[in-house]
Amino acid sequence: MTDNEGTPADTLTEWLSARSDDELAELLRLRPDLTIPPPPTLEVLAGRSEQRASVLRAAEDLDTTCLTVVELLAHEGADTAPVARARLDQIVGRRATKKAVDAALSVLRARALVRGTTTLTLVAAARDAVPWRVGRFFDVDASLTAEVVGAKLAEIDDRSRELLTTLTRSSSIGRTRDAAPGTPADRPVQRLLAAGLLTWLDDNTVELPPQVSQVLRGEPVTDPVSLAPPAASTTAVGVADVDAAAAGEALELLRHCEDIVDSLSRTPAPALKAGGLGVREIRRIAKAADLDEARVGLLVEVLAGAGLIAVGLPDPGPLTDIDDMWTPTPAVDAWVTASPAQRWATLAGAWLDLPRVPWLIGMRDANDKPIAALSDEARSAAAPRDRRIVLGVIADLASGKALATEDVVRIATWRRPRLAARLGVGPVSRYLAEAGALGVVGRGALSTPGRALIGDPSSAAAAMHRVLPEPIDHVLVQADLTVVAPGPLTPELAQRMATVADIESAGAATMYRIDERTLRRALDGGTTAAELHALFATHSRTPVPQSLTYLIDDVARRHGxxxxxxxxxxxxxxxxxxxxxxxxxxxxxxxxxxxxxxxxxxxxxxxxxxxxxxxxxxxxxxxEDSSGTIVDVRDRGARVVPRRGRSPYRTPAVPTDEQLGRLVSEMRAGTRAGEVRRTERERVRSDGTRASGAATIALLQRAALSRSPISIGYVDAAGVSSNRVVEPVTVGGGQLDAWDPDAGVMRHFTLHRITSVALLA
Known part of the structure; x- marks a missing residue:
């Protein structure tokens, strides 16, 4: 009954029983939804594995080759009767090597979607997982290239084009009476059939070829029957250039986020009634931080995802009756004092796992209303997965290799054809633009910190630290009272310069402006005139202008x-x-x-x-304070404690290896106990009475004295029933203590939850 014997298993339960413990653990790892709640037996596991919702979820990870194999098996009826493997190889022919088909079948077997080797059986629900019509492999027109389709589309009228556009927005299958033979040739459907822009299926059904749909949507055209991954046309970019571009974007990201946090600290932004930030507030923040509105929308989403801003009642709050306002959280105070690399890692990690789509901000929702930043309309539980798919395409290239957006789309949709609608040119280009804005991608290639972020997030900060310019501890003071920082300053010097001067322009080099107001601000913070003179004398590589010395002394003489x-x-x-x-x-x-x-x-x-x-x-x-000492009374800004809300998005957690091993052991034990129940002769059932009845207890005590194994039926506190084979040790106090030989642990069972007992010896 195993694959190695070359004969198909009669049922999925029997096939699963023949799998090794490692193979069963791998199945549960690949399909974590099967573990919730833990299946008590292999029969229950088999039933869940065949459910349509679970099969569709498992198929989202399959590439075009795997789904084409599913299509061919479904076309041959493998979901109702086994199909010979030789028949599959015959259909595939030269479009794929036997090795590629073997690999696809291995992937499908690991997910329990296909079983068998010499003969293959397909799970019935797998037919629905194919994202195109089953049988398209045999009748698709591979000659429809982008050029051919473009030429044909140029020859049709507006009414025919509108018909094709309607099909691209819905299902590619259309129902129409005009497909029947004898229909006048001047009808739009007949003209499109004659032009090869529609495929005839029957008298009432037509199909839009995938190449035509791709051209109409502005996507790269792919060969729908190709079983080989698309070739990537890469461009070589120096790794140093990529990392330098990423480092520059990272520094800009940190500066802009600090400006937004500062703006919200001074003036918290009222939340909309439906949640989120209104256009007026976005414009105010953009003006205060000197940024464009799209940039502000992205950054407030990332800051909220990192827990650096939240909605609530700020402290201190403005004198208004508005309770919900977007305000920085106390976590900002620790974030601003961290190293630039650590601050970048916090923001980039939040963006990668952000269950939202910032590039939707400003677009129209289903009610034709603009989507606001931080609103529910921008939520998407699939966004983290989509980002990782897009970045994964670039990550598979060698370092310093850039890929055009069209090629990223072509490869991503080949790898995940069921997600093709979410991986078009528009979404992919926007994900890549966001990645570039966060320093994950530089000049079209994945940066070294970005590669670390995807592979090992714990090392992302260290990777960014290596590519950031080395902080400098000097500035250039000029005669016009401007100060040039020719690179990123050390955190201590940057903080002192921000106190004594205003940033006039930022970039690879930052220019500060000193005037009477900024010097007074520094003196208000407790800095003395002597300390200001020492600051510039110590850190300026150019002579300190006499005008600055006079200005400091003059302001200090009047100050205080x-x-x-x-x-x-x-x-x-x-x-x-x-x-x-x-x-x-x-x-x-x-x-x-x-x-x-x-x-x-x-x-x-x-x-x-x-x-x-x-x-x-x-x-x-x-x-001054009560002792006469000058104190810093500058406003520290508002803060808000974030609310602890329950996330609306819950995905099955992947169990650990230890948990998987224990679950497999318990399923096998439950299966054996179930088999015993079907053949046992001596049995005491509850039959509506409590399992703690005298007969049940007597039987359990007898088994405990003789150390005899028993099979029990048990219902846990969650209402999940199971069967177990255990060896009773003690019975008393409403509890059975028994040794579980399969798991190698002592288990405790409440007597009134035991539904059946059977002696095995």
Whole structure:
């Protein structure tokens, strides 16, 4: 009854029983949905393996060769009676080697879709997994190239073209009365049949050839009966050039994400009633961060996927009645202080596994409404799988090899023909554009960090660290009070420069601008004039301009002469004339300042408002604490604690090797126990009574004393019934303790859940 004997198994259950433990474990690994809930016997496993939904799910991983073999077996009736392997080889002919067919059959056997060697049997539901008409292999017109189809389409009228376009948007099979013989030749269907742009199936049915459909959709034309993978026409690109381009995009990604986080920290964005970010908020963020709206849409999706922004009530929150606002989370504070490579790995990993499609933002949904960023309309549980398929095509090439989008589409759809509708030129080009924007792809080739991200995510940060430019600890201060950083700065120096200057332009080299306002900002943060002089003297490779030295001293001399504290707030100054000037200014009335002494005034306004009001009036106050020490009172931005929501997308988890081995052992034990039940003679059944009845307990105690194996029927807490062969050890307290020889463990069974007991010796 095994494949090696060359005779087909009568049933799938018998065929599975003849498989080795490793083969059964591999089946469960390839089809994890079969393990939920754990099948108690091989018979249950066989039943699940034949269910249509499970078969269709298993077929999504099959390539064109495997699905063509399924098509040919279904065409020959292998789903109802075994078909000789020799017949399959005869049909395939020279379109594929015997080795390729053997490989396809091995893949199908591993998934329990086909069984047998010299004769082959197909699972009935596998016929429905073929994404094209069964039998197309025999009548498809392989002469329809892109050029031929294009020439024929140029000759038809608008009405005929509209008919073809309708078929491309739905099923390729169309029902029409105009296909019958005798129909006037001037009808559109008859003209298309005559032109070879439709295939006649019967008097009421026509089919759109796949090549015609591909041309109409703007996709690369492929040979529908080719069983060999499409050849890739690659372009050589230097690995160093690819990594350099990826590193540049990574640095831009980090800078732009920091700008968006900063914008949302200052002004959280209200969420739409249906969720997501509205167009107005996207435009506001884009303007604040100096980015285009499409870029902002992608980055907010990635930031949300990485848990760096979330929706909720921010703290501190704005004085509005809006509860849900998109705001950075506390995780941002740790992220901004991490190394650039680690920050990139966080964002790139979030994008790769993001169950959303950012490039849908701005498109129209089914109700003709624009799809908003972070909205439910942009969700897609299949997006992570589609990204990995697209990137997997490039990853299979040698490093430094680029591939055109059309070739990526051609190879991806050959590998996953059931997903062809999701892997057209449009989606693939957008996935690649996103990958390029995140530094996963550079100049059309997979970057070294991108390859690590796909293969071993834990090494992605290290790979990016190696390709990023080495951080530098120096700048170039110029006479016009601009500072040039000729490369990425060390984190400490970058943070200090961001405090003392504003970024004027960014790129491979960053230019900062210093003015009175930025110097005052640094002094507000507690930096002294001496520390500012030391900063530029230590880190500037060019002489520090005298104008900068004078500006620092001038701002520092005026800074802090006026002090503000919490009283609610107070203002003090060693110079009575200056405080008098403050009290006579318009700001004093707005802040309700009142003099307590020639050098002290108080206000009921918060300290931050007092400082802001005085600065707006042209003064340069500094904040101080109760001891008189200058404190940094700058706004740290709003934060929100993310809500713990249950993900709507749940995919079967792949069990570990240990779990698979244990499950296989339990299925075999359950199968043997079931066989015993069919042949046993001595049996005590519950028959509506509790299994803890006197007769059942007596039989269990007898088996425990004699150490005799028994077969029990058992229903667990989840309601899953199973049969087991165990050796009772003790019976008491409403529980049976028994040794499971198959699993090699002691098991505990609740007596009232035991439905049947049978002695085996």
């Amino acid at each position: 002469r006026l002090r503000a504290g919490v009283a609610s707030s107070f203002v003090r100054c060693e110079d009575p004339a200056l405080l008098a000037e403050v009290l006579s200014s318009p700001a004093a009335e707005a802040l309700a300042l009142r003099a307590l002494a020639p050098t002290v005034a108080i206000s009921q306004a918060p300290l931050a408002d007092v400082l802001a009001g005085l600065r707006a009036a042209g003064f340069a106050p500094a904040g």
